Amino acid sequence: MLPKLNRLKKKKDIERVFKNGKGFKEDFLILKIVKNNLGNSRFAFVVSQKVSKKAALRNKIRRRLSELVRLKRKKIKKGMDLIFLAVPGL
Numbered sequence: 001m002l003p004k005l006n007r008l009k010k011k012k013d014i015e016r017v018f019k020n021g022k023g024f025k026e027d028f029l030i031l032k033i034v035k036n037n038l039g040n041s042r043f044a045f046v047v048s049q050k051v052s053k054k055a056a057l058r059n060k061i062r063r064r065l066s067e068l069v070r071l072k073r074k075k076i077k078k079g080m081d082l083i084f085l086a087v088p089g090l
Contacts (some may be wrong), residue, residue, distance in 0.1 A: 001066065001070070002043060002066055002069065002070055002073075005040055005042075006040060006041060006042055006043055006073065007042060007043065007044070008042040008043055008044035008081055008082075008083065009044075013036075013042070013081060014044055014083065016034065016081070017032050017033070017034050017044070017081050017082075017083050018032060018083070020034050021033055021034040021081070021083070022034070025087075027087075028086065028087045028088075028089045028090035029084060029085070029086060029087065029090065030084070030085040030087060031082060031083070031084055031085075032082070032083040032085065033080055033081070033082050033083075034080070034081050035079055035080055035081075036079055036080065036081045037079070038079060039078060039079065040078060040079070041073070041076050041077065041078055041079065041080045041081070041082065042080075042081050042082070043066075043069050043081075043082050043083075043084070044081075044082070044083045044084070045062045045065045045066060045083075045084050045086075046083060046084070046085045046086065047059075047061045047062050047065075047085075047086040047090075048085075048086070050088045051086050051087070051088050051089075051090055061086055061090060065084050065086070069084075
């Protein structure tokens with residue numbers, strides 16, 4: 001699990017990333033990224049019902065994405081807000 005310091009929780013922060021963030025798409029994953037004025041990077045994961053109707057499966061995808069980010073967190077540039085969106089088919 002990501003430390004609280006690295007979680008993007010507030011609605012206004014998430015909306016800012018969606019509105020101002022630059023997007024990248026690769027197969028079944030979309031990444032939205034925007035700079036923040038903090039010394040650390042923050043992450044959020046969005047897995048909609050379009051991916052799966054079952055909450056257990058959506059949570060499993062979210063946990064796996066979170067674990068990947070946790071393991072690679074040191075290599076990710078500091079001072080960024082990132083949102084990972086799962087696309088149906090993941």
